Amino acid sequence: MKAAHTTRRRGDHRTRVGRERSARTETRILEAALGVFANMGPDAPKIDDFVQAAGISRGTFYNHFESVEELLIATSEWTTRETIESIDAALEGLEGPALRLGVGLRLFFAKAQSDPVWCRFVARVWKIGGDELPTRDVADGLRNGVFRAPSAEVARDLLFGAIRQALLHIGSGKAASNYGTQMTELYLQALGTDARRISAAMKHELPLEEEEKETSS
Amino acid sequence: MKAAHTTRRRGDHRTRVGRERSARTETRILEAALGVFANMGPDAPKIDDFVQAAGISRGTFYNHFESVEELLIATSEWTTRETIESIDAALEGLEGPALRLGVGLRLFFAKAQSDPVWCRFVARVWKIGGDELPTRDVADGLRNGVFRAPSAEVARDLLFGAIRQALLHIGSGKAASNYGTQMTELYLQALGTDARRISAAMKHELPLEEEEKETSS
Numbered sequence: 001m002k003a004a005h006t007t008r009r010r011g012d013h014r015t016r017v018g019r020e021r022s023a024r025t026e027t028r029i030l031e032a033a034l035g036v037f038a039n040m041g042p043d044a045p046k047i048d049d050f051v052q053a054a055g056i057s058r059g060t061f062y063n064h065f066e067s068v069e070e071l072l073i074a075t076s077e078w079t080t081r082e083t084i085e086s087i088d089a090a091l092e093g094l095e096g097p098a099l100r101l102g103v104g105l106r107l108f109f110a111k112a113q114s115d116p117v118w119c120r121f122v123a124r125v126w127k128i129g130g131d132e133l134p135t136r137d138v139a140d141g142l143r144n145g146v147f148r149a150p151s152a153e154v155a156r157d158l159l160f161g162a163i164r165q166a167l168l169h170i171g172s173g174k175a176a177s178n179y180g181t182q183m184t185e186l187y188l189q190a191l192g193t194d195a196r197r198i199s200a201a202m203k204h205e206l207p208l209e210e211e212e213k214e215t216s217s
Numbered sequence: 218m219k220a221a222h223t224t225r226r227r228g229d230h231r232t233r234v235g236r237e238r239s240a241r242t243e244t245r246i247l248e249a250a251l252g253v254f255a256n257m258g259p260d261a262p263k264i265d266d267f268v269q270a271a272g273i274s275r276g277t278f279y280n281h282f283e284s285v286e287e288l289l290i291a292t293s294e295w296t297t298r299e300t301i302e303s304i305d306a307a308l309e310g311l312e313g314p315a316l317r318l319g320v321g322l323r324l325f326f327a328k329a330q331s332d333p334v335w336c337r338f339v340a341r342v343w344k345i346g347g348d349e350l351p352t353r354d355v356a357d358g359l360r361n362g363v364f365r366a367p368s369a370e371v372a373r374d375l376l377f378g379a380i381r382q383a384l385l386h387i388g389s390g391k392a393a394s395n396y397g398t399q400m401t402e403l404y405l406q407a408l409g410t411d412a413r414r415i416s417a418a419m420k421h422e423l424p425l426e427e428e429e430k431e432t433s434s
Contacts, residue, residue, distance in 0.1 A: 043260035149406075150399035153392075157382040158375070158403055165378030169370075182367035186375055189366075190407030 026064050029054045033075040038121035042072055073127050080122060081129030083111055088133045090207040097141030098193050102184055102201025104134060108163070109180025110206065112170045123167035134159060138191070147191035155191060162187050243281050246271045250292040255338035259289055290344050297339060298346030300328055305350045307424040314358030315410050319401055319418025321351060325380070326397025327423065329387045340384035351376060355408070364408035372408060379404050 032054035036045050045068060051061050065071040087107045094100050112119040122128070138155050141147035149155035166183045169175045181202065188198045249271035253262050262285060268278050282288040304324045311317050329336040339345070355372050358364035366372035383400045386392045398419065405415045 041260045043258045150402050151393075153386075154383075154396070154399045154403045157386055157400065158379050158407070161378030161380070161382030162375050163378070164381065165374040166371075169374055176368075176370075179371065182371045183374065185367050186371045186407060189409060190375070190403060192406060 022063075025056065025060060029056065029061065029064055029071070030075050030078050033071055034079060034121050035117055037072060037075060037125055038117045042125045072125060076122070076125045076127035077129030079118065079129075080131075083108070083118075084128075084130030084133050087111075088130075094204075094207075096146065096197070097137040097144075098146050098188060098197040099201050099204060101134060101137040101141070102188055102198070103204050103206065104137070105163075105184040105187065106181055106201075107206060109166060109170065109183065112167055113175070113177070113180060116171055116173065119167050120171035123164055123171055126164060128160075131160070141191065141193075146197065147193060149191055158190055159187060162190075239280075242273065242277060246273065246278065246281055246288070247292050247295050250288050251296060251338050252334055254289060254292060254342055255334045259342045289342060293339070293342045293344035294346030296335065297348075300325065300335075301345075301347030301350050304328075305347075311421075311424075313363065313414070314354040314361075315363050315405060315414040316418050316421060318351060318354040318358070319405055319415070320421050320423065321354070322380075322401040322404065323398055323418075324423060326383060326387065326400065329384055330392070330394070330397060333388055333390065336384050337388035340381055340388055343381060345377075348377070358408065358410075363414065364410060366408055375407055376404060379407075 029050065033050055036049050036053050040049065047058060047061060047068060050068070050071065051058055054061075065074065087104050090107060091100050091104055094103060112122075135156055138147065138159060139152055142149060142152055142155060147155065149158075162183060166175075166180065170179065185198060185202055188201060246267065250267055253266050253270050257266065264275065264278060264285060267285070267288065268275055271278075282291065304321050307324060308317050308321055311320060329339075352373055355364065355376060356369055359366060359369055359372060364372065366375075379400060383392075383397065387396065402415060402419055405418060
């Protein structure tokens with residue numbers, strides 16, 4: 001795991017051990033924050049909710065984050081960037097925007113279905129990191145004619161609207177097990193993807209999944 | 218305007234004048250709440266924020282609503298139901314799910330573009346009333362083969378995901394003037410609507426608009 005905030009704020013006088021301890025504390029705060037925001041939403045929690053959930057002092061909290069708002073943004077960007085980048089790595093070698101986007105979305109929804117807390121958190125807070133990766137596949141497809149849409153802007157907004165609504169549905173625990181695959185198929189259809197490419201993206205065996213990666217790292 | 222909450226709570230001993238005054242107060246609270254929630258989000262506001270914005274006493278507030286949460290739900294459902302029902306009325310006589318859904322969405326996005334406070338409120342709070350009306354058009358189209366989708370569930374979720382993300386974009390003030398039309402076109406394409414029907418829905422002159430209706434009532 002990375003802790004971008006830590007690197008930015010540490011001076012050279014700190015020892016490597018100190019920096020590592022600090023990065024672990026920051027990760028601990030981010031992980032606790034994920035649960036707090038998922039349960040209470042983005043606006044209601046106070047500093048003490050995070051202090052209690054992470055088992056740290058207020059002083060330690062302020063060493064890492066200035067406010068709940070800063071923590072909110074950091075937590076959201078951290079967790080979605082991690083997920084999207086790991087999916088992007090899993091897609092290495094896959095050719096063509098329809099296949100990449102289709103398999104990538106299926107992996108993303110599989111992660112959501114395996115982790116309801118994460119799912120509700122992302123849906124509620126909705127400040128995402130790493131969104132340039134799927135956006136690039138959409139733009140590539142529009143440029144080379146694999147996709148068609150009235151504008152790149154609405155194609156991108158429909159993608160993130162679909163993802164958010166799907167996460168709300170999956171997070172409610174009421175989605176069927178093939179829900180993520182169906183939403184992926186519908187989004188590819190939205191971009192006017194031809195039937196053969198949609199079918200290839202639906203049938204492609206999913207590369208190394210999220211959960212396995214985390215365990216093996 | 219209706220005040221569903223009022224009817225439910227009044228006894229027969231109240232005079233008509235008293236009921237009308239009470240309904241006006243409730244509408245005043247709902248209208249004030251719209252601005253408060255739009256600015257502060259769904260979780261942060263306290264009773265006093267609404268009391269101050271509506272220019273009423275705390276006692277009057279509690280005559281109408283038990284909590285911020287109850288007011289939040291009432292406000293969201295009230296404002297979206299009003300809008301969707303007025304659009305539904307404007308669609309009277311239009312035949313076919315593609316034409317009805319296309320023109321209806323264009324009207325909805327036109328309302329959003331004309332009223333940024335409303336737009337941000339709906340996007341942030343996201344508890345909507347009247348959603349059975351567009352859902353019915355989607356279901357009709359799927360049943361008679363005008364639309365196609367892997368399931369009615371994902372078709373519905375893509376619709377509301379598209380609407381919410383579009384409202385966030387329009388509410389930011391950065392959307393082009395034809396943004397709502399483009400999103401409508403993309404959603405019809407998502408449902409596999411044939412090009413002739415999409416074109417008819419795009420070219421159809423918009424019936425009596427939201428703004429005009431409000432002024433004339």
